[in-house]
Amino acid sequence: xxxxxxxxxxxxxxxxxxxxxxxxxxxxxxxxxxxxxxxxxxxxxxxxxxxxxxxxxxxxxxxxxxxxxxxxxxxxxxxxxxxxxxxxxxxxxxxxxxxxxxxxxxxxxxxxxxxxxxxxxxxxxxxxxxxxxxxxxxxxxxxxxxxxxxxxxxx
Amino acid sequence: xxxxxxxxxxxxxxxxxxxxxxxxxxxxxxxxxxxxxxxxxxxxxxxxxxxxxxxxxxxxxxxxxxxxxxxxxxxxxxxxxxxxxxxxxxxxxxxxxxxxxxxx
Numbered sequence: 001x002x003x004x005x006x007x008x009x010x011x012x013x014x015x016x017x018x019x020x021x022x023x024x025x026x027x028x029x030x031x032x033x034x035x036x037x038x039x040x041x042x043x044x045x046x047x048x049x050x051x052x053x054x055x056x057x058x059x060x061x062x063x064x065x066x067x068x069x070x071x072x073x074x075x076x077x078x079x080x081x082x083x084x085x086x087x088x089x090x091x092x093x094x095x096x097x098x099x100x101x102x103x104x105x106x107x108x109x110x111x112x113x114x115x116x117x118x119x120x121x122x123x124x125x126x127x128x129x130x131x132x133x134x135x136x137x138x139x140x141x142x143x144x145x146x147x148x149x150x151x152x153x154x155x
Numbered sequence: 156x157x158x159x160x161x162x163x164x165x166x167x168x169x170x171x172x173x174x175x176x177x178x179x180x181x182x183x184x185x186x187x188x189x190x191x192x193x194x195x196x197x198x199x200x201x202x203x204x205x206x207x208x209x210x211x212x213x214x215x216x217x218x219x220x221x222x223x224x225x226x227x228x229x230x231x232x233x234x235x236x237x238x239x240x241x242x243x244x245x246x247x248x249x250x251x252x253x254x255x256x257x258x259x
Binding site: 036037041076077078079081096099100101103104105106107108109110112113114116117118119120121122123 | 170183185201202207210211212213214215216217218219220221222223225226227228229231232233
């Protein structure tokens with residue numbers, strides 16, 4: 001009974017220590033969890049989301065093709081297709097500037113993977129869809145306005 | 156959560172086109188239950204990884220704004236017909252699933 005109590009106390013103390021370390025910012029979430037950038041996904045403005053995800057701002061580029069509907073009837077399902085012609089594209093992020101949290105997802109590409117990603121995102125209201133492509137350590141972006149007739153975030 | 160992933164992968168001219176559909180609620184945590192007024196807790200996929208012969212071809216980090224029952228398509232080079240492609244996901248509640256599919 002007593003030994004069990006000891007181990008219980010020890011384990012809770014250890015968990016507590018990790019929790020404190022995380023909240024104090026000693027361990028970044030990146031190191032603790034797989035690689036999910038919590039700060040970037042919780043950022044509420046477009047610029048801060050880009051900075052949190054990639055650590056910089058992006059320059060507009062004509063080599064990114066962003067295919068999205070002009071008018072989305074249903075904001076819950078907006079098909080987005082991104083084609084990047086920039087050599088050495090490492091990752092593609094899709095952001096919706098007027099969403100509560102603009103970053104929808106980051107797609108990290110392998111070395112053999114082409115600069116092409118297609119997915120579906122939710123949009124709360126009419127907004128710019130912004131794509132940020134990381135290539136060779138630099139950031140490039142493209143955007144397109146999508147009008148939404150029914151919002152996709154419920155409420 | 157078995158069989159939550161559907162994968163189609165096809166080689167054409169050296170490029171493999173992969174299309175996946177995952178069945179997942181993708182709750183944002185912002186939606187409210189209409190009867191009780193309580194917020195429905197967030198439940199969404201955080202990470203999707205696709206491997207070809209042990210090489211990572213795509214790892215996607217997702218937030219709550221990816222649509223319900225997510226669709227994902229991408230292209231990569233260097234695969235042959237008959238190779239296996241492994242697709243797996245992990246959500247914010249620690250649930251996960253993976254599937255292996257033959258490339259056509």
